[in-house]
Amino acid sequence: MNSRKFYIKTFGCQMNEYDSNKISDLLKSISFDKTEKIDDADCIVFNTCHIREKATQKVYSDIGKNKKIFKNKSKPIFVLAGCVAQAESSVVFEKSDYVDIVVGPQAYHKLPNLIEKFKKNKKRSVDTNLNVDEKFDVLNSLKNNLSKVSSFVTVQEGCDKFCKFCVVPYTRGPEFSRNHKTIINEIKSLTENGTKEIILLGQNVSAYKDENVTLAKLIKKIANINEVQRIRFTTSHPNDFDDELISLFGEEPKLMPQLHLPVQSGSDKVLKLMNRNHTRDDYLKLIDRFRLTRPDIQFSSDFIVGYPGETHEDHKDTINLIKDVGFSLSYSFIYSQRPGTPATNLDEISIEITKKRLEEVQGILFKQQLEFNNYMVNKENNVLFENKTQDQEQFFGRNQYMVPVFVKNNLIKAGEIKKIFIQNANRNNLFGKIV
Numbered sequence: 001m002n003s004r005k006f007y008i009k010t011f012g013c014q015m016n017e018y019d020s021n022k023i024s025d026l027l028k029s030i031s032f033d034k035t036e037k038i039d040d041a042d043c044i045v046f047n048t049c050h051i052r053e054k055a056t057q058k059v060y061s062d063i064g065k066n067k068k069i070f071k072n073k074s075k076p077i078f079v080l081a082g083c084v085a086q087a088e089s090s091v092v093f094e095k096s097d098y099v100d101i102v103v104g105p106q107a108y109h110k111l112p113n114l115i116e117k118f119k120k121n122k123k124r125s126v127d128t129n130l131n132v133d134e135k136f137d138v139l140n141s142l143k144n145n146l147s148k149v150s151s152f153v154t155v156q157e158g159c160d161k162f163c164k165f166c167v168v169p170y171t172r173g174p175e176f177s178r179n180h181k182t183i184i185n186e187i188k189s190l191t192e193n194g195t196k197e198i199i200l201l202g203q204n205v206s207a208y209k210d211e212n213v214t215l216a217k218l219i220k221k222i223a224n225i226n227e228v229q230r231i232r233f234t235t236s237h238p239n240d241f242d243d244e245l246i247s248l249f250g251e252e253p254k255l256m257p258q259l260h261l262p263v264q265s266g267s268d269k270v271l272k273l274m275n276r277n278h279t280r281d282d283y284l285k286l287i288d289r290f291r292l293t294r295p296d297i298q299f300s301s302d303f304i305v306g307y308p309g310e311t312h313e314d315h316k317d318t319i320n321l322i323k324d325v326g327f328s329l330s331y332s333f334i335y336s337q338r339p340g341t342p343a344t345n346l347d348e349i350s351i352e353i354t355k356k357r358l359e360e361v362q363g364i365l366f367k368q369q370l371e372f373n374n375y376m377v378n379k380e381n382n383v384l385f386e387n388k389t390q391d392q393e394q395f396f397g398r399n400q401y402m403v404p405v406f407v408k409n410n411l412i413k414a415g416e417i418k419k420i421f422i423q424n425a426n427r428n429n430l431f432g433k434i435v
């Protein structure tokens with residue numbers, strides 16, 4: 001037990017979740033204990049997300065709330081980490097007098113030093129260096145102590161695609177792939193702690209390449225680890241799939257038949273305006289290639305509704321693409337400006353129109369999601385169980401298509417894969433019993 005405590009709050013994506021675990025390991029290495037109670041903390045870390053304007057506002061509003069919690073107490077060291085820290089590094093101190101340390105997503109490995117320095121000299125500091133090599137050199141030396149049935153492993157970071165609406169190339173820097181041997185070592189240590197499912201993460205994970213090891217080759221190596229039962233990866237750009245990776249869905253039973261494949265729009269004109277560098281037809285052909293190799297594969301996607309320049313016809317193209325593909329799950333948002341991206345200066349479409357378009361897009365996507373879940377009813381699914389629900393009444397797991405499944409049974413153990421007969425479904429979940 002150490003006397004110093006830290007509290008960490010994670011905003012945004014799965015990669016931030018992974019980073020927060022690493023930040024926790026780093027802080028433990030300098031004798032901090034983790035606390036779930038913010039008012040007990042001597043150090044608070046907000047690991048932030050900059051993907052939408054609202055997410056950034058939420059960070060600043062949460063910093064304000066935090067200030068109130070410590071009004072009559074000694075102030076904890078406050079660290080702003082992640083993509084908001086990177087993108088707003090020059091203005092954070094102006095916007096908030098509460099933040100002590102600003103550290104970008106590729107520089108957080110320096111936190112132990114930055115915190116000890118701040119303790120000595122009380123000088124606020126910013127580190128937004130994009131040296132990913134150095135970061136992973138430090139992180140690889142930390143043992144991953146997570147004991148989760150399903151664990152994220154970052155294998156690739158950054159992006160060279162420069163879609164006009166996206167901050168990632170500016171906040172995470174150029175594409176970088178981790179050394180495959182250190183990835184395998186990390187996965188082996190996770191399996192020693194009970195991990196059965198590995199979800200490989202990257203901003204453009206299908207572009208992974210370490211020497212001659214591509215993502216397909218990396219997955220084959222991971223599949224050779226006996227304890228690993230399931231493998232997934234996210235997120236990908238449609239232009240970065242080679243034949244080997246597509247074929248793998250038909251060949252490697254540990255690679256689950258569900259793929260997140262963002263398309264953003266179904267209109268060629270809008271795809272061009274976004275600088276996506278593929279057409280609607282390219283996307284549909286890619287979907288067909290996956291289905292040919294693995295007929296039951298399911299797709300999820302991301303949609304930006306009301307991108308500047310989107311006409312009624314473009315919107316209809318998106319609706320038709322959704323109908324053509326049939327998604328088992330999707331994320332759709334009204335376009336929001338990200339400062340520093342090329343799309344920022346474009347004229348926006350009125351909110352009344354975009355709201356209507358979003359309703360229409362989500363109406364179809366939600367219907368497809370419900371139909372897919374209903375299709376599972378009266379069928380058997382293989383479910384990897386993760387944990388009990390909070391009320392301890394049910395066990396929670398996911399089927400091969402990533403859909404949450406709930407089962408009332410006290411004999412199930414975390415980490416087991418069981419055949420479940422699906423009895424009921426709603427849009428988000430399935431309910432069943434052991435076969």
Ligand code: SF4
Nearest residue numbers: 159161162163166168
């Ligand atoms: S491919 Fe994805 S991460 Fe890369 S710029 Fe486009 S949206 Fe951003």
